[in-house]
Amino acid sequence: MIVWSPAMSADAAERLKAAPAVQRVPTPKLDLYRRRDFLDPDECAAIIAHIDRNRQPSTIVDDYGGENNFRTSETSHFDGDDVLIDTINRRLSDFLGIDAVFGEPMQGQRYAAGQEFKAHTDYFDPGGAAMREIRATAGQRTWTAMIYLNAPDAGGATRFKVIRKSIQPQTGTLLVWNNLKADGTVNSATLHHGMKVRAGVKYIITKWFCERPWSPA
Numbered sequence: 001m002i003v004w005s006p007a008m009s010a011d012a013a014e015r016l017k018a019a020p021a022v023q024r025v026p027t028p029k030l031d032l033y034r035r036r037d038f039l040d041p042d043e044c045a046a047i048i049a050h051i052d053r054n055r056q057p058s059t060i061v062d063d064y065g066g067e068n069n070f071r072t073s074e075t076s077h078f079d080g081d082d083v084l085i086d087t088i089n090r091r092l093s094d095f096l097g098i099d100a101v102f103g104e105p106m107q108g109q110r111y112a113a114g115q116e117f118k119a120h121t122d123y124f125d126p127g128g129a130a131m132r133e134i135r136a137t138a139g140q141r142t143w144t145a146m147i148y149l150n151a152p153d154a155g156g157a158t159r160f161k162v163i164r165k166s167i168q169p170q171t172g173t174l175l176v177w178n179n180l181k182a183d184g185t186v187n188s189a190t191l192h193h194g195m196k197v198r199a200g201v202k203y204i205i206t207k208w209f210c211e212r213p214w215s216p217a
């Protein structure tokens with residue numbers, strides 16, 4: 001079984017820095033990159049239609065103190081056979097240089113006006129119940145890839161609170177970051193908030209990579 005190592009994240013970071021049209025967000029606190037036009041508008045429209053076919057209320061795993069209305073969006077699990085989803089999965093693992101076996105199944109998220117995902121981290125509380133129970137096989141999350149499928153009419157930016165940086169949704173833009181520090185421990189500077197959509201609807205793809213294969217052979 002292949003197992004993630006900090007060296008793999010260092011390789012991914014080097015690959016991203018060398019890739020054309022990739023912008024690194026200038027901060028020493030985390031590895032965060034943006035690539036515009038990662039998907040073309042037709043691909044985005046097809047994925048939006050897919051999300052609209054089978055969306056259901058989003059859930060959260062760690063309970064963030066039981067705060068209400070923490071994540072009010074809807075989620076679509078892309079778990080069937082779909083040529084476009086397969087293509088995007090492959091393109092993402094090639095882009096990051098991370099073996100596709102580490103990938104959780106891709107998801108879509110839809111935020112109507114007024115919906116949001118309050119400040120959270122994509123890694124799991126290292127000492128929490130979720131890590132012991134539902135993450136026993138795949139382990140911690142390593143990298144996050146997020147693709148904006150459209151630009152809502154107002155609101156809906158992704159705000160990285162610790163580094164005070166907001167990313168505005170643009171059709172086809174990919175955002176990727178490492179949830180871990182160079183030594184492999186969790187990086188609290190990745191705290192981010194999917195801010196409230198003020199007008200229109202926001203659609204994104206989310207894809208997480210893990211320390212161990214998602215479905216061991």
Ligand SMILES: O=C(O)CCC(=O)C(=O)O
Pocket residue numbers: 109117122156157158159192193194195204206
């Ligand atoms: O909607 C966003 O901008 C952020 C989404 C997010 O952080 C997540 O799904 O984990």
Ligand SMILES: [Fe+2]
Pocket residue numbers: 120121122192
């Ligand atoms: Fe997140």
